[in-house]
Amino acid sequence: MNIQDKLKSQINEALRALFLKADKVALEYPGELIHGDYSSNIALVLAKGLKKNPRELASQIVAEIQKNAIPEIAKVEVAGPGFINFYLSKQFFATMLAEINKEKKHYGWNQQFKGKKVLLEYTDPNPFKAFHIGHLMSNAIGESLSRLIEASGAEVKRANYQGDVGLHIAKAIYGIMLTKAEMPADENDNKAVVAFLGRAYALGSSLYDKDEENKAKIQAINKKVYARSDNEINELYDKGRRWSLEHFEELYKILGTHFDYYFFESQLANDAVKLVEENVEKGIFEKSDGAVVFHGENYGLHTRVFITKEGLPTYEAKELALNRKKFETVHPDFSIVITANEITEYFKVVMKAAEQIFPELAASTKHIGHGMLLLPTGKMSSRTGSVITGESLIMDTIGRVQEKMAETNEKREKGEHVVQEKTPQQVAVAAIKYSMLRQSPGKDIVYDMEKSLSLEGDSGPYLQYSTVRAKSVLEKAKSQNVKGAVTFLPSETAEIEKLLVRFPDIVERAAHEYSPSDIATYLITLASAFNSFYAKEQIAVDIPEAPYRIALTSAFVETMQNGLWLLGIETPESM
């Protein structure tokens, strides 16, 4: 039985002794650590029905608890309007530190999704187009959620769905055809190739909007891509698709992510048309102006086109087919799709249609929308060119980290500070991912390049730095042959210990709420508490408190590394 269940049963016993009963006894963490380790509002909840003074009732409950208190409880008291605050014993925290150091990598894991297979789809970049910041966000969130769910006992499968057919491809191919002369001579020069594709898409896209003639040409290419009926187009298509996909894999490596399944729109187009047409007969879809639509109005949504009058499936139809295909190939218990918020309303319509066709699949599918990335000046626009691609963001950040590291090293007197080659990349990825994960998913993020690069305060590098510094203390202890132990207890329980004990709860809730930001917020608090401790107390020195402090530092390192892992962030050896 964990400590929370023990405390709850103490409360329940006290209530029974007072001939009272509560439907549910809730324990919460007090907002301030000085208010104890756990708190219950049970007296406030019950007082109303009993027409009693809440503080008085709380005192009675406390008196009962004190009669047969368990050893883990150091103190129980009434506070504020009638809260019952529990203070746990030093021995309890000592035992927990030993526990954390024993569980190591798995400290904080839980079993809430035990026996489940969960499929997550995220990132979803489009071949021929840049890997932009939206994809980076989807990836950061999706990877973190995957790890949270995995840490909750599920078997996790990662999927990436890529739009390798559709009008955007036709626009890019049209652009390529017009600028063939500029095609990079060296096809292995990834950077040049990607830049070339980007320019080609931009050109095709602007011509599409410019006049009807270009528009018609692009639409013709679009049909040919679907039909694979034109050799020249096929060749450009295959080449461009391959370039893009190889490039994406390089980025995934840097980001520390990988996929078990890849789905492509091209594989779904035929299925999509068939699936929709089959259900026209059943009355789920209707013909309208030559197109096939789903009348979402009947369900409080809006109407969307599933098959165009050209006979081509839209995003909606392909999404519908994808939903089925995922269950057919992966057989998950749940399927989670992570995309930008702008898709949210379409997705509702698609899922409403899916509900009519395969209700059990639709019921096991969940959409999570993430916000857009805005510049302080407003939304990024591909037309005005105020676009930072995901790739350029990563590269610029790595560059800035290198500068920062050089500056810092100059200030340091001991020059023998060895830093691994991959560290700037680890730090840069941490800076970017943290800035995307620190706030609730679903909200837009105002991205301030300078701030993200400053690497200070509320940031990924701060978390890494705190961890690295603690690790170096452990190194020092090791070299002095001082081992961690929880035998000599401190005179007072430190704030950091109280926070360490909360980690499993934080993980469980973050996974349940699909909210990596809970982890981020917690880690900042934890790191900050450790940094205060570090500044105040000496750890690896020859004093009786040293073994306990080392055990504490070690538990901090384990917890931080686990938390950072859940965010998809690596911990460097040194920085």
Added chain:
RNA sequence: GCUCUCGUAGUUCAAUGGAUAGAACAGGACUCUUCUAAGGUCUUGAUGUAGGUUCGAUUCCUACCGAGAGCACCA
């Protein structure tokens, strides 16, 4: 116009219906003979407006004001 999301310090974000609304950045003042100062300590400063529900509302409900996204053949 309709639907959805959202309004918290100067700025960017927190706060399972609970206690004195927390951080970070920016501003001001301190702090390296010590284990990494990318650190620590102190300090100024906020719940859009008006009602309602509740012992208690940043949180739930209603209206208004303001911002963003979506609303038929693009994804």
